[in-house]
Amino acid sequence: MDYLQLQQQVANSIAKDNFDDWLTCIPALTALITTPQDPLHHGEGNVWIHTQMVLRALIEQTEFAKATQEQQFVLFMTALLHDIAKPETTVIDEVTGKISQPRHSQKGEIRSRVLLWQMAVPFELREQICRIIAVHQVPFFALSDAHQRYSPQYLVHRLSWQLPVWMLCLQAKADMLGRICTDKARVLDEVELFKQLALEEDCLYKPRQFVDDYTRVHYFRGSNVLPDYALYPQQGSKVILMSGLPASGKNSWVSKHYPTWPVASYDDARSELKLKHGENEGLVIQFVLAKVKQWLRDKQPFIWNATHLSQDMRQKALDLLYAYHAEVEIVYIEQPEQELYRRNLKRDTSLANKKIQRMFSKWQVPLPTEAHQVSYVINQ
Structure with missing residues (x-):
């Protein structure tokens, strides 16, 4: 149907x-x-x-x-x-x-x-x-x-x-x-x-208005601020956090829109470390986090390219980014189910379609409250 x-x-x-x-x-x-x-x-x-x-x-x-x-x-x-x-x-x-x-x-x-x-x-x-x-x-x-x-x-x-x-x-x-x-x-x-x-509160039929996005993000993260009074911004990296199921097109989107930005990627880390998907994931995570923290300390822009599929996983990444005062845009990418499988079969990957299906149980689309900006790229 x-x-x-x-x-x-x-x-x-x-x-x-x-x-x-x-x-x-x-x-x-x-x-x-x-x-x-x-x-x-x-x-x-x-x-x-x-x-x-x-x-x-x-x-x-x-x-x-x-x-x-x-x-x-x-x-x-x-x-x-x-x-x-x-x-x-x-x-x-x-x-x-x-x-x-x-x-x-x-x-x-x-x-x-x-x-x-x-x-x-x-x-x-x-x-x-x-x-x-x-x-x-x-x-x-x-x-x-x-x-x-x-x-x-x-x-x-x-x-x-x-x-x-x-x-x-x-x-x-x-x-x-x-x-x-x-x-x-x-x-x-x-x-x-x-x-x-x-x-x-004038938000029954529309979002509650905020003085700016910086204040809104910190308000929703529990800071002691008010929607109508601007919080003085602290400067940090501009970060694009990718989100979406495997094979949805995250790599292609990054290559097209930000070809010169450095990218933190678990897949790239596995290649550099010569590991298969699911092998020594702890080492892969530490390898990526070391890059991310260095770029945050340097306040340079970068892309964090991963599935970031559940709210819990995104929250861990966002907690780190916001601790360094990053300005975050989440870019969520999605494809129809059969297109997802077709693309995955064409990729050079050890991640089978059945493993993607097992990820559905953790699939939570990013909410507008999670970042300064959340963009949804659907079926493109």
Whole structure:
């Protein structure tokens, strides 16, 4: 099934108020039927029952009716897929029988990304869906001091740079309406208060404005600064951090756009050290880091060319770069699945396509909050 067929299926589901066809369209959803939920928070039963209730609650909302066709597609697919990772994350306590699904939001983001990528859903729409899924529970507790490291204002500011906050709020509202639980009214109030906070901060429908990118980056990294007051910049290297699956075209992009810049590359390091992919990776990493640190100390521009696929891996690299006051642009590159495999087979590499597929479980697209600038080069 491709994007156009998905659009038509969404329209049919809305018109007919029937969602059974999705079990055939997306077979992974069938596992929701046999996945139990904690009755304290989900008295309605299994995950598929809950998902259908959420979809009906969403479609009934005035905001959904007023949304554009693309916005309705994003909202519908978000509701359909928001709990797709619950089957693989379900844990039942042997003593108490309590059911939990830890990190199902984060894993659901990745599962949905791979699924929608394979269906050729446009990048911008796909990422809106995945980003909302990743944080779809945040409005439930964002205003509760007991649950948060950050202030509600900070959370809503950061989220506004990652996704349409009004869509997140609408998804959260539908998620609560589509369940049976004793604290539904309280949580719905929390969602509405979160929405009102975003409106007051002028970031319900657009990103929160900042005085400059330097201040924004340090604010999102937790520095004690305010969005409207400029932080005096300290000079460092200009760094382009590449990101993307293997064979997506990172080397070609670097050669075309920055042929004279020095490049820190794990693949190049393996060649210099005469090592195969996966062999003595610790030595390869230290070899690259030594170059990176020297260039940072010299404050010269350079490119760090690696997959940097997960947020954790990027965070380690970014922590180092920002410690030296670097100005960072992340360039993320992506290709369709079959093109990726075709390119990889033509490369002189020991990395098989099956190994690339195993990397999908860590695939998190860079967020606009991670750097001074994030550029997305899609299917080029």
